[in-house]
Amino acid sequence: MFFFLSKALDFLVLPLSIVFLLLIFALLTRHRTYRRRAVLAAILLLYLLSNSYLVNWAYRAWEYAPVNLQEVPQTYDVGVVLTGGMISVPSLDADHPGLGDHADRFLQAYLLYKAGKIRKILISGTDAAPVVARNLSDGQQASALLTQWGVPHEDIIVELKSRNTRENALFSAAILRDQFPGGRYLLITSAFHMRRSVGCFQKAGLDVGTFPADFYGGAFSPSVKQLLVPEARVFGYAELLWHEWIGFVVYKLVGYC
Secondary structure, three states, rough: OOOHHHHHHHHOOOHHHHHHHHHHHHHHHOOOOHHHHHHHHHHHHHHHOOOOHHHHHHHHHOOOOOOHHHHHHOEEHHHHHHHHOEEOOOOOOOOOOEEEEEEOHOOOOOOOOHOOOOEEEEEEOOOOHHHHHOOOOOOEEEHHHHHHHHOOHHHHEEOOOOOEEEEEEEHHHHHHHHOOOOOOOOEEEHHHHHHHHHHHHHHOOOOEEEEOOOOOOOOOOOOOHHHHHHOOOHHHHHHHHHHHHHHHHHHHHHOOO
């Protein structure tokens, strides 16, 4: 039920949905003041969430700070990679994968493994049943690529049951306690997703180190254009962060993180 409600909530609270609802309200209402306020709110929301300076600032404030490989303080028994957008599959008949928007997650796991900072890689997350049946899910394809890049098959564990971050933590915790009791674990996921992920793993009873990947915020000196001119692509990045904020709040309210 939570899984279904979370997807329904996504639609209602995402920025573009809110803009549409405001415009529909403005179209239907007969109250002139309310109409103008709804249109103004829609325009303001579109502008703020397509401003590259504001969105970059928000990401920098929310994301975990980057960590250099040489700064990882110890060797961890297992690096836990959370799936979601790591692999792009053009069709179920594809004979090779493409890299998705969040492929940096398993790339960083690979670099950590090669640097001797993690001994095993656990990839956690499922996909649609037809995709899993064809071995085309994020975890399966990432595992195949890591093997091609020289990571021994026995050093990769793929967990194919979890559908969200809470289940990532619960199912990963069960594997880690069973196969690596008392071990040291390093959590690897997108920097913007790390706060919620750490909270879920702590709720699952695991103390994890963190290695953020897939950064969206960065230091830059904004131009006048970036300060003033809205950009369509930036709105998509803003919606990604907005979605994460909503997820974090909901998980806090229900006690998942």
